[in-house]
Amino acid sequence: xxxxxxxxxxxxxxxxxxxxxxxxxxxxxxxxxxxxxxxxxxxxxxxxxxxxxxxxxxxxxxxxxxxxxxxxxxxxxxxxxxxxxxxxxxxxxxxxxxxxxxxxxxxxxxxxxxxxxxxxxxxxxxxxxxxxxxxxxxxxxxxxxxxxxxxxxxxxxxxxxxxxxxxxxxxxxxxxxxxxxxxxxxxxxxxxxxxxxxxxxxxxxxxxxxxxxxxxxxxxxxxxxxxxxxxxxxxxxxxxxxxxxxxxxxxxxxxxxxxxxxxxxxxxxxxxxxxxxxxxxxxxxxxxxxxxxxxxxxxxxxxxxxxxxxxxxxxxxxxxxxxxxxxxxxxxxxxxxxxxxxxxxxxxxxxxxxxxxxxxxxxxxxxxxxxxxxxxxxxxxxxxxxxxxxxxxxxxx
Numbered sequence: 001x002x003x004x005x006x007x008x009x010x011x012x013x014x015x016x017x018x019x020x021x022x023x024x025x026x027x028x029x030x031x032x033x034x035x036x037x038x039x040x041x042x043x044x045x046x047x048x049x050x051x052x053x054x055x056x057x058x059x060x061x062x063x064x065x066x067x068x069x070x071x072x073x074x075x076x077x078x079x080x081x082x083x084x085x086x087x088x089x090x091x092x093x094x095x096x097x098x099x100x101x102x103x104x105x106x107x108x109x110x111x112x113x114x115x116x117x118x119x120x121x122x123x124x125x126x127x128x129x130x131x132x133x134x135x136x137x138x139x140x141x142x143x144x145x146x147x148x149x150x151x152x153x154x155x156x157x158x159x160x161x162x163x164x165x166x167x168x169x170x171x172x173x174x175x176x177x178x179x180x181x182x183x184x185x186x187x188x189x190x191x192x193x194x195x196x197x198x199x200x201x202x203x204x205x206x207x208x209x210x211x212x213x214x215x216x217x218x219x220x221x222x223x224x225x226x227x228x229x230x231x232x233x234x235x236x237x238x239x240x241x242x243x244x245x246x247x248x249x250x251x252x253x254x255x256x257x258x259x260x261x262x263x264x265x266x267x268x269x270x271x272x273x274x275x276x277x278x279x280x281x282x283x284x285x286x287x288x289x290x291x292x293x294x295x296x297x298x299x300x301x302x303x304x305x306x307x308x309x310x311x312x313x314x315x316x317x318x319x320x321x322x323x324x325x326x327x328x329x330x331x332x333x334x335x336x337x338x339x340x341x342x343x344x345x346x347x348x349x350x351x352x353x354x355x356x357x358x359x360x361x362x363x364x365x366x367x368x369x370x371x372x373x374x375x376x377x378x379x380x381x382x383x384x385x386x387x388x389x390x391x392x393x394x395x396x397x
Contacts, residue, residue: 034290060126075267082359113245118238137221152203192220255335262329280384
């Protein structure tokens with residue numbers, strides 16, 4: 001700083017302004033990319049106990065940088081393994097060392113720093129909807145409790161009885177889909193304190209009165225709200241800033257900068273945010289708003305083409321742009337290992353690779369975009385979820 005101690009004492013405001021200006025200038029010089037995102041399908045974000053929210057604490061989980069960093073690390077490894085078109089023990093070790101060098105490990109710090117800025121407070125979103133959602137969940141839970149008790153107490157078991165929840169409307173319909181129609185969340189919904197087996201066991205031991213039924217319904221409703229609170233499309237919007245983090249070492253090279261930005265875009269595009277992303281939850285749209293020094297502007301253009309609205313029906317163009325994004329990232333990954341730009345696989349793997357590998361040129365990674373017709377987000381999730389079940393495949397045969 002050019003200010004002396006006496007000047008600092010006389011002009012503290014000037015000193016603070018100078019510090020802010022110089023700090024901002026230094027941060028800007030380290031900025032590699034700014035990526036904005038928005039969830040386009042319902043999103044579940046599990047905390048330490050796999051629950052999105054807490055009715056008791058009136059809190060809800062938000063997007064975490066640790067989650068993004070872990071996803072980034074997974075895809076960075078897969079992309080680097082695809083650079084040489086093969087996998088060997090030596091190759092895997094080299095790649096893991098390179099990923100650790102770039103993104104950090106228990107032995108060395110990361111060369112990049114992520115900063116996350118969310119537009120909305122997830123706790124406020126939870127507070128605004130929790131009471132009505134609890135009412136719907138309790139009505140559903142009481143219906144299920146009554147049904148299981150009736151089955152247990154009936155001599156033959158009345159399996160054809162009709163039960164309807166007392167709450168109606170969009171939230172009730174969406175909740176019913178989550179706990180009854182979407183395969184993966186249906187399994188989560190089974191993990192309530194009073195599941196079917198526990199209700200049956202208690203009904204066989206004693207007569208369950210109205211008070212006990214209410215307690216059962218309330219406990220189940222709390223668990224369902226905590227575990228199945230979803231963020232609707234458009235509620236999770238934010239920006240991710242990627243900074244070069246030098247910590248006394250030399251700066252990143254051009255190949256490293258481009259590979260890091262490209263691999264993060266690939267990770268977010270295919271990985272999404274939150275839980276159950278392989279079944280359609282947590283899909284996001286991206287916009288690469290800024291790229292720093294030596295980072296290709298091409299990444300901004302490819303990302304725009306993937307997520308622009310007019311391509312919703314032109315799936316082949318989206319597919320082409322996705323492959324281009326992967327190949328552009330692989331180009332810089334190959335430069336990190338001094339691999340020729342055109343590198344063909346020496347042998348076709350006879351077994352499943354030890355680690356997932358991204359290599360579209362040698363057909364190790366195949367990208368295919370299909371169009372799915374659905375009027376509502378939860379209808380789409382139901383279709384995607386069922387598409388992964390073998391018994392649904394058999395129905396098509």
